[in-house]
Amino acid sequence: MTATAEMTNASTANDAPSASLLELRNVTQIFSSGPIWNREHNYAVNDVSFTLDNNPALITAVAGESGSGKTTLGRIMLGFQRPTSGQVLYMGNDVNRMNSGERKQYRRQVQAIFQDPFSVYNPFYKVDHIFTVAIARFNLASSRDEARHLIEEAISGVGLRPSETLGRYPHQLSGGQRQRVMVARSLLLKPQVIIADEPVSMVDASLRATILETIRTLNHELGIAILYITHDLTTAYQVADNILIMYRGHVVEAGDVEHVINDPQHPYTRLLVQSIPMPDPNRRWIDMRGANDPPFTGIDVTQTMCPFVNRCPDAIETCVQDVPSAYALDQTRIAKCFLHEHAGAVSDQNIASFFNIRDSSPSQNGAS
Amino acid sequence: MPDTVLSIRDLRVYFNIRAGTVRAVDGVDLDIAEGEKLGLVGESGSGKTTTALAIMRMIKPPGEIAGGTVKLDGRDLISLSEPEMRSVRGNDVAMVPQAAMNALNPVRRIRSQMLDGLRDHGINESRERSQERLNTLMAQVGLNSSVLNLFPHELSGGMKQRVTIAMAISHKPRLILADEPTSALDVVVQRQVMETLEDVRSEIGAAVILVGHDMGLMAQFADRIGVMYAGKLVELATVQQIFANPRHPYTRLLISSLPDTAGKRRLQGIPGLPPSLLAVPPGCPFMPRCPEAMDICGEEVPQLVGDPDLVSCHLHTEAVAA
Numbered sequence: 120m121t122a123t124a125e126m127t128n129a130s131t132a133n134d135a136p137s138a139s140l141l142e143l144r145n146v147t148q149i150f151s152s153g154p155i156w157n158r159e160h161n162y163a164v165n166d167v168s169f170t171l172d173n174n175p176a177l178i179t180a181v182a183g184e185s186g187s188g189k190t191t192l193g194r195i196m197l198g199f200q201r202p203t204s205g206q207v208l209y210m211g212n213d214v215n216r217m218n219s220g221e222r223k224q225y226r227r228q229v230q231a232i233f234q235d236p237f238s239v240y241n242p243f244y245k246v247d248h249i250f251t252v253a254i255a256r257f258n259l260a261s262s263r264d265e266a267r268h269l270i271e272e273a274i275s276g277v278g279l280r281p282s283e284t285l286g287r288y289p290h291q292l293s294g295g296q297r298q299r300v301m302v303a304r305s306l307l308l309k310p311q312v313i314i315a316d317e318p319v320s321m322v323d324a325s326l327r328a329t330i331l332e333t334i335r336t337l338n339h340e341l342g343i344a345i346l347y348i349t350h351d352l353t354t355a356y357q358v359a360d361n362i363l364i365m366y367r368g369h370v371v372e373a374g375d376v377e378h379v380i381n382d383p384q385h386p387y388t389r390l391l392v393q394s395i396p397m398p399d400p401n402r403r404w405i406d407m408r409g410a411n412d413p414p415f416t417g418i419d420v421t422q423t424m425c426p427f428v429n430r431c432p433d434a435i436e437t438c439v440q441d442v443p444s445a446y447a448l449d450q451t452r453i454a455k456c457f458l459h460e461h462a463g464a465v466s467d468q469n470i471a472s473f474f475n476i477r478d479s480s481p482s483q484n485g486a487s
Numbered sequence: 488m489p490d491t492v493l494s495i496r497d498l499r500v501y502f503n504i505r506a507g508t509v510r511a512v513d514g515v516d517l518d519i520a521e522g523e524k525l526g527l528v529g530e531s532g533s534g535k536t537t538t539a540l541a542i543m544r545m546i547k548p549p550g551e552i553a554g555g556t557v558k559l560d561g562r563d564l565i566s567l568s569e570p571e572m573r574s575v576r577g578n579d580v581a582m583v584p585q586a587a588m589n590a591l592n593p594v595r596r597i598r599s600q601m602l603d604g605l606r607d608h609g610i611n612e613s614r615e616r617s618q619e620r621l622n623t624l625m626a627q628v629g630l631n632s633s634v635l636n637l638f639p640h641e642l643s644g645g646m647k648q649r650v651t652i653a654m655a656i657s658h659k660p661r662l663i664l665a666d667e668p669t670s671a672l673d674v675v676v677q678r679q680v681m682e683t684l685e686d687v688r689s690e691i692g693a694a695v696i697l698v699g700h701d702m703g704l705m706a707q708f709a710d711r712i713g714v715m716y717a718g719k720l721v722e723l724a725t726v727q728q729i730f731a732n733p734r735h736p737y738t739r740l741l742i743s744s745l746p747d748t749a750g751k752r753r754l755q756g757i758p759g760l761p762p763s764l765l766a767v768p769p770g771c772p773f774m775p776r777c778p779e780a781m782d783i784c785g786e787e788v789p790q791l792v793g794d795p796d797l798v799s800c801h802l803h804t805e806a807v808a809a
Contacts, residue, residue, distance in 0.1 A: 185644070293531075293760060294531070323530050324530075324701060324745065326756055327746075328744045328754035328755055329754075331746075332753065332754050332756070350673040350674060351674070352748065353703075353746040353747055353748055356746065356747075357747075357751060381748060390675060391675060394674040394677065396674075396704040396706065396707045397703060398702050398703045398706045398747065399706055400726040400727055404678050404682060404707055405682065405685060
């Protein structure tokens with residue numbers, strides 16, 4: 120806790136007084152491939168600005184299909200990837216220019232939960248290993264007993280029984296248990312931010328609910344800000360307060376999750392929502408198929424067009440001539456689509472300024 | 488009443504390992520009508536994939552088909568010789584695998600892999616004729632025929648899965664087994680692949696068994712749903728019936744654990760874990776996790792009863808008899 124306070128002081132000294140917890144400023148990530156005379160530039164993240172704050176701590180979902188840049192965005196926020204341009208700021212300090220002490224602090228405060236609960240473990244070590252390494256690395260405990268106590272506390276915190284979990288090898292646990300152990304590892308470090316990249320996509324449907332509920336509890340009760348990266352809009356809806364919809368590196372729609380999912384305004388979000396396999400045999404995809412191909416099917420999409428133009432059923436001539444900017448539909452929503460040009464471009468590029476702030480009353484999760 | 492394509496009786500698949508006998512599929516009865524789409528759902532280890540593999544006779548040691556019959560158009564597949572079974576696979580029953588990337592050979596073009604499938608089943612024809620056949624297959628699954636010239640790594644996940652669907656339908660099988668065909672794909676592509684599967688299925692009039700754990704996908708695709716738990720079918724009913732009035736507590740929990748977008752609520756998982764198949768407790772296998780368990784559940788295995796919708800649960804024995 121003292122360390123956190125120091126960090127806050129340090130950052131106020133050399134930056135604006137209200138430095139946010141974790142901020143992206145105009146971040147762009149370009150992956151280049153191909154021979155140098157015919158280089159292809161792929162914008163995995165295209166000029167994204169937003170903030171994760173813990174005052175109050177919110178759950179923000181990032182959704183989109185494979186290749187939309189959602190995982191790259193998460194990796195940039197974790198400091199695994201230095202963006203091509205733009206800045207990542209933790210407490211006002213540029214993550215890619217930190218000294219080792221600051222970096223260690225940042226590494227502790229910003230934790231990750233990954234998709235695959237199998238490959239994150241070393242099969243030769245018992246699961247205890249991932250806890251003891253973290254404790255040693257960050258000097259969390261002064262004795263063996265204290266360490267044991269911390270580990271058990273973290274494991275109980277995610278709804279597992281320490282006696283049934285510790286001392287076992289990863290293959291002796293189920294996929295759901297392994298994923299919850301990863302959540303427990305994050306919890307042990309008492310971080311300010313957790314970045315969870317598809318934490319439930321490889322887990323059985325019946326266990327998903329339990330893991331998501333655990334993540335929600337971490338947010339509501341411990342005030343940890345969470346970035347939930349997923350391709351599944353239904354879990355995003357259930358867990359998150361706000362959502363960013365990404366398509367080819369662009370944030371095409373963002374805002375309050377209730378509005379974005381139940382009243383989508385960008386044609387891509389609409390397509391995503393219509394593709395959710397609804398558990399209702401009377402509302403089938405097959406009965407809702409569109410008859411015609413989109414107007415610009417097959418067009419070669421360049422950097423000077425709307426990225427979605429070739430798949431958009433509502434595309435107009437403007438969409439192949441220019442890239443839409445983000446338009447503010449109302450106080451809690453933006454959409455990057457010319458259909459909403461009349462709404463006026465946003466003045467503040469930071470998407471988080473359009474987020475809906477949840478009532479900070481802590482126990483909202485019991486409401487039904 | 489359409490004819491029955493597949494009729495499974497008392498199918499048992501056991502894995503004999505050092506620790507004992509794992510009863511992965513333990514007495515499954517199932518009838519599938521011509522052109523029917525049956526969804527087979529359950530958690531990992533419930534026996535759904537093993538059931539599908541047993542129909543194809545593709546159970547590998549230490550597993551074995553320990554008993555029962557699998558009749559395809561009246562012919563028992565279990566008693567066929569291996570060469571006879573080889574000609575059934577692909578021709579009469581075809582499989583769309585879970586991980587399309589592992590099902591395709593990475594160092595050969597799509598064309599030669601598809602030609603293999605044709606030749607292997609006795610289709611030897613002129614190059615022009617087989618080219619025409621491949622073009623038709625690609626068009627059926629919504630792919631451009633130029634895809635035939637590509638290697639698997641040049642295709643997206645959805646395209647690869649369409650290629651495996653094209654391979655599966657190349658002999659116009661009576662029955663297609665699709666084992667979580669879209670679990671590696673994201674939602675938009677998932678929808679496209681499932682629509683493709685439905686289109687080709689209705690074109691050739693095949694029956695489909697869709698194996699998976701996503702009840703949402705089942706609601707979108709299946710006519711009837713079979714719910715498996717610990718190697719047994721615990722409920723079998725029309726998709727309307729399953730979603731409007733699930734009778735087995737396990738089915739009910741599977742449906743209520745699905746997240747939806749109609750208002751935020753507390754997400755409910757299914758507490759506990761499935762029993763070890765080495766030593767299934769006496770009585771109903773779901774009893775330890777069942778919120779409605781009674782005394783009798785620990786003593787007696789409930790029978791799968793009802794007509795036409797089946798359920799095996801002590802809560803429903805009277806209702807069915809009445």
